Amino acid sequence: MSRAVAGPEIERLIQLLARLPGLGPRSARRVALHLVKRKDQLLGPLAGAMAEAAAKIVICPECGNVDTIVPCTICQDARRDPSILCVVEEVGDLWALERAAVINARYHVLGGTLSPLDGVGPEDLNIAKLVERARAPEVKEILLALNATVEGQSTAHYLMDRLADCGVTVSRLAHGVPVGGELDYLDEGTLAAAIKARKTL
Ligand code: ZN
Numbered sequence: 019m020s021r022a023v024a025g026p027e028i029e030r031l032i033q034l035l036a037r038l039p040g041l042g043p044r045s046a047r048r049v050a051l052h053l054v055k056r057k058d059q060l061l062g063p064l065a066g067a068m069a070e071a072a073a074k075i076v077i078c079p080e081c082g083n084v085d086t087i088v089p090c091t092i093c094q095d096a097r098r099d100p101s102i103l104c105v106v107e108e109v110g111d112l113w114a115l116e117r118a119a120v121i122n123a124r125y126h127v128l129g130g131t132l133s134p135l136d137g138v139g140p141e142d143l144n145i146a147k148l149v150e151r152a153r154a155p156e157v158k159e160i161l162l163a164l165n166a167t168v169e170g171q172s173t174a175h176y177l178m179d180r181l182a183d184c185g186v187t188v189s190r191l192a193h194g195v196p197v198g199g200e201l202d203y204l205d206e207g208t209l210a211a212a213i214k215a216r217k218t219l
Contacts, residue, residue: 023047028054080151082127082144084109092116092125099123101158103151105177107131107165115163123161126151131169132176143173145180152184162190166211 022029036046053061070084078090085091092098092112100124108110112125122164128143152160160181164170174190181188195204198210204212 080147081125082109082129082147083112090097097122098154102161103148103157103159104161104163105148106163107170107173111163111165121161123218128164128173131164131167131173133169140176140180145177148177152181152186155211157186159187159189160184162188164190166191166193 024032031053032043032046032050035049036040036043038046041049044088062130067155074086076085076088077083078085078088078093080089080093083090083092083103087094099122102121103129104112104115104121105126106115106128107128107130109127112127115121115125126144126148128145128148130138130143132138132140132143148160151157162174162177164174178188192215194206194208194215195201201209
């Protein structure tokens with residue numbers, strides 16, 4: 019067991035920081051020291067911002083996004099195209115698409131993928147609400163922006179069946195050669211998907 023180098027409050031801070039993605043115990047100590055040394059400029063304001071966010075965070079009942087207002091900022095944004103619902107697995111995927119600013123649609127966050135082995139069935143995901151939203155007259159297309167993993171793709175197939183009689187077009191992201199990708203470095207699965215999804219020029 020490693021010896022404590024600071025009082026219990028700082029040790030607790032280090033333990034909590036070590037739970038963050040990408041931070042092990044060593045980097046957690048480094049971050050804690052950085053925060054402690056900048057108590058007024060960083061540690062205090064950060065603690066305040068975290069307490070404020072923790073008190074207000076809610077899951078949007080419409081789309082499953084995380085925000086501090088209901089409905090969420092995206093659902094309230096009248097400038098978004100109401101005809102497309104972009105379905106993602108997690109809030110992180112929504113943020114990634116928003117960062118790229120490639121689509122001006124509304125979203126639907128599933129909260130994971132179907133995984134019978136882990137006991138995750140349709141009722142564990144935000145699917146019933148998706149089917150309900152798909153039936154709204156303004157919705158014309160459901161874009162399944164799910165990960166190109168086995169779970170992501172089997173979830174996409176399941177959703178295609180569930181959405182079949184909702185009167186919407188169901189589309190999915192293209193799979194294939196990434197931008198800047200060299201064929202020589204691609205795996206067989208990616209190459210096969212790219213050949214299958216080839217386009218006439
Ligand atoms: Zn929302």
